[in-house]
Amino acid sequence: MEGDSRLPVPVTAFGPLHLLATRVHRLANTGRCHDALAAADAYLEIARRCGDNRTAHFLLQGKMYANLHMGRFREGAELADRLLNAHRAAGSPMGEAKTLCDLAHFDVLRSRYVDAMRNLARAAVLLDAPHPGRNRRTSALCSFAEAATAAEMYETASATYDQLSEATSAFDLVHAMTLLYWGLRLDHIGRHDEGASRLRRSAAITRPYVEERPDDVVAAAMLALALAKLGDLIPAEKLAREAIMPLRVAEDHQPARMAHLALGIVLRAQGQLAEARREFVAARELCEFGGRPDEKPIIRYELARTALEIEESQSVRDMFDAIEVQTRELWRVRLQRLAMLRQARQQEEAEAARARAEREILRDPLTGLGNRRRFDLLLNRIDSGRLAAPLVLLLVDIDYFKAVNDAYSHSVGDRALREVAHILRAHCRVEDVPVRYAGDEFTLFLRGDLTVGREVAERIRTAVARTDIIPGVKLTVSVGLATLTDGMSGDALFRQADDRLYAAKFSGRNTIAS
Numbered sequence: 001m002e003g004d005s006r007l008p009v010p011v012t013a014f015g016p017l018h019l020l021a022t023r024v025h026r027l028a029n030t031g032r033c034h035d036a037l038a039a040a041d042a043y044l045e046i047a048r049r050c051g052d053n054r055t056a057h058f059l060l061q062g063k064m065y066a067n068l069h070m071g072r073f074r075e076g077a078e079l080a081d082r083l084l085n086a087h088r089a090a091g092s093p094m095g096e097a098k099t100l101c102d103l104a105h106f107d108v109l110r111s112r113y114v115d116a117m118r119n120l121a122r123a124a125v126l127l128d129a130p131h132p133g134r135n136r137r138t139s140a141l142c143s144f145a146e147a148a149t150a151a152e153m154y155e156t157a158s159a160t161y162d163q164l165s166e167a168t169s170a171f172d173l174v175h176a177m178t179l180l181y182w183g184l185r186l187d188h189i190g191r192h193d194e195g196a197s198r199l200r201r202s203a204a205i206t207r208p209y210v211e212e213r214p215d216d217v218v219a220a221a222m223l224a225l226a227l228a229k230l231g232d233l234i235p236a237e238k239l240a241r242e243a244i245m246p247l248r249v250a251e252d253h254q255p256a257r258m259a260h261l262a263l264g265i266v267l268r269a270q271g272q273l274a275e276a277r278r279e280f281v282a283a284r285e286l287c288e289f290g291g292r293p294d295e296k297p298i299i300r301y302e303l304a305r306t307a308l309e310i311e312e313s314q315s316v317r318d319m320f321d322a323i324e325v326q327t328r329e330l331w332r333v334r335l336q337r338l339a340m341l342r343q344a345r346q347q348e349e350a351e352a353a354r355a356r357a358e359r360e361i362l363r364d365p366l367t368g369l370g371n372r373r374r375f376d377l378l379l380n381r382i383d384s385g386r387l388a389a390p391l392v393l394l395l396v397d398i399d400y401f402k403a404v405n406d407a408y409s410h411s412v413g414d415r416a417l418r419e420v421a422h423i424l425r426a427h428c429r430v431e432d433v434p435v436r437y438a439g440d441e442f443t444l445f446l447r448g449d450l451t452v453g454r455e456v457a458e459r460i461r462t463a464v465a466r467t468d469i470i471p472g473v474k475l476t477v478s479v480g481l482a483t484l485t486d487g488m489s490g491d492a493l494f495r496q497a498d499d500r501l502y503a504a505k506f507s508g509r510n511t512i513a514s
Contacts, residue, residue, distance in 0.1 A: 017047050017055040024062035028069055031251070036066040057086060064102065068109075071290065077106040091430040094136035097126035101143035108150045109293075113337055120147055121344035125352050138167050145171070145178075152294050152334045153341065154182035154198075173219060176205035180226055180258075181294050187229065188301045188327050199226045210239070217243040221255040224262035228269075237266045253289040257299070260286070264302060273310045280306060301327055366414060367421035369442070370435035378433060378445055379490030387445075391484040392453030393493050394444040395501040396424065396460060399476045399509040401440035412470060413440075419469045420477065427460050443497075450483045450514055457481055457512045465510060476510035 020043040027036035040063045047056040060079055067076030080103040087095035100123040107116035123144055131137050145160040161175035179202035186195030203226040209219035224239035240263040247256035264279030280303045287296055304323040308316050362374040370378075381387035398404075398420060405413040417440065424434040424442055433445040444460075446453055457479040469475045480501025484493050504513035 017043070017050060017052050018058065020047070021055050021058035021062060024059055025065065028062055028066040031069065033066040033070045037063055040066070057083065068102075068105065069290075073106050073109050077103060077110070080106060089430060093126045093129065094131055094140050097123040098136075098140035098143045100126070101140065101147045105143070105147040105150050108147060113151070113340065116147070116151060117337065117340040117344040118348075120144065120341055121348040124345055125348045134167065138164060142171060145174070149178055150293065151337050152185075153338050154178055154185075155338065156341065158182070172205050173209065173222070176202045176222055179205070180222055181292070181298065183226070184229060184298050185294065185327075185331065188298070189331050196230060199230050202226045203230070217246045217259075218252065218255040221247060221259040221262065225258045225265075228262040228265040231269070233266045233269055236262055240266065251289075253286045254291055254295075257283045257286045257291065257295060261299065261302065264306070268306055268309065273306060277303065277306050277310065297327060297330055364421075364436040367418055367436050369421050369424065370433060372435075372437060374433070375435045375437055375443060378435070379494065382484065382488075382490035382493065389484045389486070390447065390449050392446045392448060392450060393482050393484070393497045394446060394453060394457055394460075395437070395480040395494075395497045396420070396442040396444065396457075396477050397479075397501055397505070398440040399478055399505075404470065404473065404475070408470065408473075416469050416475060419467065420464060420475075423460060423463045423467065427456055427463070443494075450481065453481045453483070454512065454514055457514075461510065461512055478504040478509045479512040480504055481512065481514035 020039075024036050024040045024043065027033070027039060040059045044056055044059050047053075047059060060083055064076050064079040064083065067073070067079065080099055084096060084099045084103060087099055100119045104116040104119035104123070107113070107119060123140070127137065127140060127144065141160055141164050145157045145164070148154075148157040148160065157178045158175065161171055161178065164171045165175065179198045183195040183198030183202060186192075186198065188195075203223055206219045206223040206226070209216055210223050213219070220239045220243045224236045224243065227233075227236035228240070240259045243259040244256060244263065247253075247259055260279045260283035264276045264283065266276075267273075267279060268276035280299060284296075284299050284303065287299065301323055304320045308320045310316075362370055362377070364371040378387060382391075398416065401413065401416070404416060417436070420442065421434070421436065424444060428434055428444070429447070431447045435443045435445070437443045444456070446456055448456075461477055461479055464475060464477045467475075478501060480497045480499070480503065482493050482496035482500060500513040504511050507513065
């Protein structure tokens with residue numbers, strides 16, 4: 001196409017190139033993060049040239065997750081910010097919620113807990129609102145649970161996985177892992193009964209996976225650790241020994257750490273203390289390849305406990321006591337994060353309620369559009385420089401509306417106003433603002449130049465003329481347009497659009513003037 005750099009590829013609802021984005025996500029999720037980044041950069045150029053913005057969005061998301069897995073948190077957070085702005089501009093609440101959770105995940109990993117709790121609280125408010133897209137909400141809930149897990153807020157993560165289990169069983173093993181680490185941490189601070197309860201629940205989730213798929217060494221490692229801590233030593237040892245080598249060969253480090261931990265706990269219970277210590281050291285060494293924030297303190301506690309059993313000296317006792325104090329302090333800090341999230345959510349809910357009340361004040365009850373108060377606020381924003389060019393103001397007036405009211409009643413007239421308002425909304429983007437100015441007169445603050453304004457005005461005029469709003473009656477509108485220029489006041493913009501509207505009516509109505 002001469003003069004057009006895009007390729008003539010039709011764009012579907014999912015993006016014609018979505019398989020490219022799927023490949024990038026698969027590369028990132030299987031540890032091939034450098035390959036994922038290289039592929040994403042190459043595919044982004046193709047998607048942009050094809051005009052496939054949806055696939056481009058998912059490619060950026062794939063890059064973000066690759067950076068997360070590589071520990072490049074600053075770069076990943078920058079991509080999350082870009083995606084967040086895109087979702088807000090597109091008016092996608094579930095996309096915004098998911099990306100807020102991803103951003104919170106990066107905040108946690110950078111120890112920016114205030115920002116993390118605020119972003120999670122904002123996401124929680126969005127997730128509580130009704131939404132028709134079940135799959136998108138499920139995806140956002142998954143990111144919420146992952147961010148909560150990274151912050152060691154097991155209660156929040158587990159409750160979220162319970163919600164997810166109502167829709168799908170795909171997250172059962174991730175939930176089991178959350179319960180597993182929760183149970184271990186509870187046991188380490190002396191809350192043994194509560195810890196055992198979480199461990200039993202984790203085992204109940206993983207056991208069917210192991211029984212149905214004996215080659216699933218990840219589930220086997222999880223079950224082995226839960227059983228070992230619960231004292232069911234014989235099956236725990238068998239599962240752990242069979243899982244360790246396949247996991248290490250596959251470089252699947254997190255479940256390998258769990259298998260080493262499980263075997264170490266079993267060997268210690270059997271009195272094989274030197275062998276137990278060797279397994280805990282192996283688990284600690286695998287932490288060099290990344291891992292959850294709560295794994296190191298868990299491994300450190302088990303090592304210290306084993307050292308105390310090997311050598312009951314005062315120095316070893318002092319070391320173990322110090323680690324116990326640190327373990328309880330980390331738990332206290334974790335509880336503070338939960339309190340921070342509760343407070344942040346209360347603030348976000350109060351702000352959301354205030355915003356809803358404000359929107360109602362600025363909403364016309366008949367049509368649902370903005371009202372005269374909203375119109376005046378927008379003019380004030382123009383005068384203060386907060387609403388600047390490119391901007392076109394459309395004034396839309398229903399032709400001979402008084403005759404409609406006189407001939408058919410005010411209830412029919414109200415129906416006509418609602419239908420015209422519906423047409424206006426249908427031709428608006430997120431950044432455009434339709435307003436019922438007064439009576440049968442509407443305004444539309446449209447982002448763009450005069451050419452865009454004329455196109456939208458003509459589509460509105462045509463749509464009204466073609467719609468059978470009142471059976472047997474051809475309803476039409478006249479439209480006046482004015483463009484905001486440098487130094488122009490809001491009142492001057494309105495007067496210019498009003499003059500154009502008068503010109504449209506004077507020229508015979510059912511037309512536009514600019």
